[in-house]
Structure formats: structure tokens, C-alpha cells
Amino acid sequence: MRVAMLAPIAWSTPPAAYGPWEQVTSHLTEGLVKRGIDVTLFATATSRTAGKLVATTAAGYAEQEGQDAKVLEYLHISQVMGVANTFDIVHNQFDFMPLGYTPLLDTPMVTTIHGFSSDHIVPVYERYNDTTDYVSISDADRDERLDYIATVYNGVDTDQFTFNDQPGDYLLYFGRIHPEKGTAEAIAIARRAKKPLWIAGLIQDHDYYRDQVEPHIDGEQVRYLGNVGPRERDRILGNAYALLHPINFEEPFGLSVAESMVTGTPVIAFRRGSMPELIEDGKTGYLTDSVEGAVDLVSACGDLNRWEIAEVATDRFSVDRMVDSYIDVYQRILSR
């Protein structure tokens, strides 16, 4: 099976730091190559793969200044489309922009929808509903106007996470500092539960950080660790008493939620978006609708079986599971 993997090009694949779509694309590509599948990765020249790399642009448009993102996108996508007929399947990880080509291609294209950046783009997906197969990253993220061939959860590289049965006593907030991610709610939950809160993540909304987060940081009750790398991430996730994920939006998939559970750390999340799919309520964590509800559940987390949490999560959210699922999708498309 010859697969053309159309990566995003904001960042390299895999990304040096931030770049969730590129990260998932890399995990999938390398996983497929390990299974002996002939994968050509179309990505930035700064990318790395054990498969074949076709560099369509010198560097990602978010990596290097002075480039025109729109120009790079068009050149990138049209380069893949120009050779699509030399592959058995094209896997589009690049949002809606390649879809317009599908009526002109003989090679089938499968498109992973990593989330809808706005309601405006749904009509484009709708238009090409019959000429490409859509994969959702959670059932919650499905749009009823579209047909999907499967839901495939983003895979966690379980080698990067260590099971920890002897955690510390702090609660953890792990993610972008942004109102939709609920950093302020996490602080409120931890305060009322009388537990320390560690905060790790990129500051995306600086006003929000200054007004609602920074005033609470005292280095003891509330600590801010910045944007941490892979090793530190593993340590602070596995060592946490529980992860707090009080989101204020319909999150399509929560990678940190899956990662936390892989280390054995349960998650207390607001019941929105994909959370009811990711968390088995009362087994791998708890779902609630309010700060008060979350406070009440903190002590209950101590009763959960961390070994079981890790086992369930590894089974459902590993890269291996993701690769299995995509191979199944490819085979179903090719056998039609």
C-alpha cells in the first residue's frame, strides 16, 4: 500500500515544540512505516521520517518569518495533488484546502478533520462529502451535516510516559492558558479543595493570564511551570494526584487528558465536547458540570485504581491503536 501523507506545514513534522496536528501526523506516519507500509510524507524540509520525505517547502510558515502562508499552502497541496495518481491513497491532515481537488483525482483521499476552526468552513466539507472520506477525532466532534467513515482518537506515544502508582499531592492543570481551557476554574477548584495546583502550558491569552491567573501564583498553593518539555511533562503528569480539565468549550479531543491517564493519573473534567468519550466516569476519572462539583470529586480520585486507568488509556489512546484504526480505514476504502 502506497500512502501519500499530506502533513500540515505550520511546523515541521514532528514539530520541535508546539504543533499538535503535525505531532499526530508524525506518530501515524512512523507507525505505518514500522508496519511496512510505503509512506511518503509531504511536509516541510525541516521534517524527519523513517519513510520517504518529499519537502514541499523549506520551513513551516509558523517556524520562519517572512513567508506567505497562503502561497506555501497552495504550493504544498498542489504538489501532492500533481502526483496523487502514483499512490493508492492520499491521507489529508491539512484541513479543508485539499478537498477541492477530490473530484479530479482517481486516487481516493481520506481526510482527518482535526477540528473546525470556524463554522464558516463546514460548507466546504459538506460540498466534498461524497468525494472524500472523513475521519473524526472524537464522536463529539462530528458535524451532523457530514458523513464519517470512522472516529480515530489521536494517539499518545506511550514510550514517552511512565506509569506512576505513588503520586504526589498536587492537582495539575496542563494546557494552553486560555479562558476556553478553564485555567481560572482550575485555580478555584484547587483552592476550595485545599490542594496545591501546578499549572503547565503555553500562555496563549496574555490578558487572561495577567488578570485571572498571575495574581494567584504564589509558588506554593499555585505554581506556574511554563511550557514544559517531554521529560518534565511525563514527570509532572505521572506525579499528579489528579489532572483538572474544567474546559469551557466543546473540545474535540484532549491530548493531555489521554496522556495523563496513560501515566495512571485520573482526570476531573467538565462534561463537554469529547470528555465523556475520553474519560470513563468513576473509573479513569470524573465528569462534572461545575467548579463545586469538581471540588466534591477531588477526594474520590484517591479511590481510583491508577493501574487500571493506565491500562484502559493505553489500550484506547496509544499510537499503536491509532495506526491499527487508520490501516483499517485505508483497507475499507481500498476494498470498495
Next chain:
Amino acid sequence: MRVAMLAPIAWSTPPAAYGPWEQVTSHLTEGLVKRGIDVTLFATATSRTAGKLVATTAAGYAEQEGQDAKVLEYLHISQVMGVANTFDIVHNQFDFMPLGYTPLLDTPMVTTIHGFSSDHIVPVYERYNDTTDYVSISDADRDERLDYIATVYNGVDTDQFTFNDQPGDYLLYFGRIHPEKGTAEAIAIARRAKKPLWIAGLIQDHDYYRDQVEPHIDGEQVRYLGNVGPRERDRILGNAYALLHPINFEEPFGLSVAESMVTGTPVIAFRRGSMPELIEDGKTGYLTDSVEGAVDLVSACGDLNRWEIAEVATDRFSVDRMVDSYIDVYQRILSR
């Protein structure tokens, strides 16, 4: 001959007011239809044509707020590409974005390059140099990295302009108020030539207007008329002693320069971009390199034959001439 005319969709075709690419596209479309050519115009639903209209979007992204320009562009372009094989030729008036499809199309595409918005986009044109035919809107606007099948000047609808052999005594500046268009230089020329200056055009650079233009406006020596409509445009162009066009950039084509000459009014322009092509020095106007040079030429304009100016301009820059030229381009492509 079945022509698919791929219009820009910032505005309707023709535009209600501003929208130069849409205006040229409309002139060409209607001119082709008059010659009995089967033209399908792909444009906004707000567009009008005597040919067939396929509306790809309800309204232009610059006409109606709350739309995502990128989404509309993709839907628009891919809709044309999906039916390209039912036409003999596709005429792309839409910048570089449709080019990526050309390797996948059986129908030839001709692309009018209305100007390069930045140096970043030239590599896209370069990539598709062999799969589409480029038309430049002036020889001056050609990029040496690209091959061109022809230069076709933008056409002026001569019915909208009236020859005037008895002009007034004022000099005219007609165009966007912007440093690259030389509004301040026009004021300096008129002051030194001791003639009134009338200024007409959209204020594009508000700081420039406030600092360099507005302080000179006194309603007598220097008047600002705002952004004028077609009837007023005809009147003030035809009634001007001369048009001043002291540009500070390589302008690919100067529509107001052609329009002015059609009414018989000569043009004093800086020798940049397409000006030496548009103006016959000493016959339809004068070329110079400085404010001082322009001042010296003002009196010489009185000796030019306005009838001859209008005749030469109408012959070179009419819609009819543009339509002839494009039919020739289409036929050359189809006869290969």
C-alpha cells in the same frame, strides 16, 4: 467556443463601485458575449451578465461582512475546476490560486496576471509556467522568470467617456490617495505651475491624506472631490487641462491614464512602470522623472492635439480592442 470566465469574488462582476479586476472581467465577458461567444461567468450571485452566470457565492467577501474570504475562494475555484472539462477554455482572472489545478485539467487555462501582490507569489506562477498561458496587462509588468502568450491592455468602456476639445484650466489628480500614487507630488507640480489642482479618488492611506494632502486643500488652488462616480468622472477627466500621474512605483497599468486620454486630456506622468507604454511622449502626453520636469511640461500640454490623443487612446485601450486581443489569445491556444 465555450469559455469559463473565472472572476475574482471580492466584489460583484461588474462591481458596484471599486473593484478593478472585476470591472475588467465584466467588460471582457460582455464584449465576448456580444461577439456571439458562449461565456459562462463564475462569480458572485450579485453579478450581472448577458452570458450565463454561475453564482459560486452569495456575495463578495469585500461586499458583505462575516464571510471567510479563504473559504469562499476555495469553494469558488474548485467549483469551476470541477466542471472545467465541459469548456473549451478557462480564463482565470483570479490570481495564482487556480494554478495548482492546471496539471490535472484537460481544458487549457489562460491566466491574466493583474499584478503581483508580492514577490512571494511569483514562485507559484513559475511553478505552473508550462501548464497555463500567462497574459500580462503591460509589457512593463512582465516578470522575466515567466513566459507570456501576450500583453493585453485593460479596456476602457469608451461609451462612458466623452471627448472634450474645450477643457477647463485645472490640472487633475485621479486615483487612490496613497504615497505610491504621488498625490503630494501632484500638489507640488500644480503649485509651481500656478494652476488649480482637482483631486478625485478614494482615500486609501489616511495618515498620508491628513499629513500631506489635507493641509493644502483650500477649495480653490487645491480641491478634493472625494471618490467620484462614472458621470462625474467623465466630466472632470474630459474638462481637465491635463492629468497629473506622478507615480512612485512601477504601476502595471494606469486605468485613469487610459480613461483620461480617451476624453482627449493629455497626461503628464513619471516615467515608471507601464507609463512609457501607455503614453506616447509628446503626442498623448509627456513623461518625466521629477516634479521640476513636470512643471516645465505643463504649458507644453496646451500644444497637444486632443482629438489625436483621444483617437490614439480609443484605438489602443478600448474594450473592443481588449476583446479582439483575448479572442486572438484563445484561438492561438486552441489551435495548438
